[in-house]
Amino acid sequence: SYVLTQPPSVSVAPGKTARITCGGNNIGSKSVHWYQQKPGQAPVLVIYYDKDRPSGIPERFSGSNSGNTATLTISRVEAGDEADYFCHVLGTSSGLPVFGGGTELSVL
Amino acid sequence: EVQLVESGGGLVQPGGSLRLSCAASGFTFSTYPMNWVRQAPGKGLEWISYISTASTGSTIYYADSVKGRFTISRDNAKNSLYLQMDSLRAEDTAVYYCARDYYTGGYSPSVFDYWGQGTLVTVSS
Numbered sequence: 001s002y003v004l005t006q007p008p009s010v011s012v013a014p015g016k017t018a019r020i021t022c023g024g025n026n027i028g029s030k031s032v033h034w035y036q037q038k039p040g041q042a043p044v045l046v047i048y049y050d051k052d053r054p055s056g057i058p059e060r061f062s063g064s065n066s067g068n069t070a071t072l073t074i075s076r077v078e079a080g081d082e083a084d085y086f087c088h089v090l091g092t093s094s095g096l097p098v099f100g101g102g103t104e105l106s107v108l
Numbered sequence: 109e110v111q112l113v114e115s116g117g118g119l120v121q122p123g124g125s126l127r128l129s130c131a132a133s134g135f136t137f138s139t140y141p142m143n144w145v146r147q148a149p150g151k152g153l154e155w156i157s158y159i160s161t162a163s164t165g166s167t168i169y170y171a172d173s174v175k176g177r178f179t180i181s182r183d184n185a186k187n188s189l190y191l192q193m194d195s196l197r198a199e200d201t202a203v204y205y206c207a208r209d210y211y212t213g214g215y216s217p218s219v220f221d222y223w224g225q226g227t228l229v230t231v232s233s
Contacts, residue, residue: 031219033220035220041225042205042224042225042226043145043153043207043223044223045220045221045222048210048219049219054221086152086153088153088219096169096171096217097217098155099152099153099155100152102153
């Protein structure tokens with residue numbers, strides 16, 4: 001099955017830029033989606049199809065995807081951005097959804 | 109406003125059954141495929157099932173971990189999604205979320221644009 005690898009945690013100071021990666025074999029050929037999940041809450045879609053933002057998601061959130069790595073970038077990080085972030089693609093052989101293990105973003 | 113509200117979770121013994129429901133509102137339910145996604149305590153997300161738009165004759169997919177034990181269904185007249193869970197195991201313990209699929213009229217999972225708040229299923233003796 002297709003494996004997505006995310007760093008368990010990323011730390012960033014307020015106002016700085018956070019980059020959360022999602023690694024997978026030739027992930028650049030797939031569409032990657034990103035979800036934000038705050039403690040005790042349901043996931044929220046923040047980036048879809050590599051770089052599109054749903055309505056209501058700040059422009060500070062952006063995405064890119066190339067080669068073996070997709071990246072979620074959060075600019076001018078705020079305390080309210082503290083959350084777990086999960087990447088999501090459709091598996092190569094199955095065509096069914098696969099999630100990364102998640103990255104906990106800490107704002108120092 | 110899109111709303112998805114899950115219900116039906118609870119404590120069940122191993123080998124038992126449970127039926128989850130997801131009540132949808134704020135959108136035309138019958139035109140959107142739906143999914144179930146679960147999250148074990150302190151763990152990541154796991155997609156488990158998808159159903160296309162039709163109430164009967166739908167295209168359905170399951171993750172291998174639940175295939176043959178779980179059954180997804182929907183009732184468009186009642187704006188509701190269901191998950192019948194049989195032969196439950198300890199490893200099925202999780203919060204179960206229903207999630208709307210982005211593509212109206214699609215026939216396979218795509219991206220999940222709205223999620224419910226989830227319902228907790230605990231499988232334990």
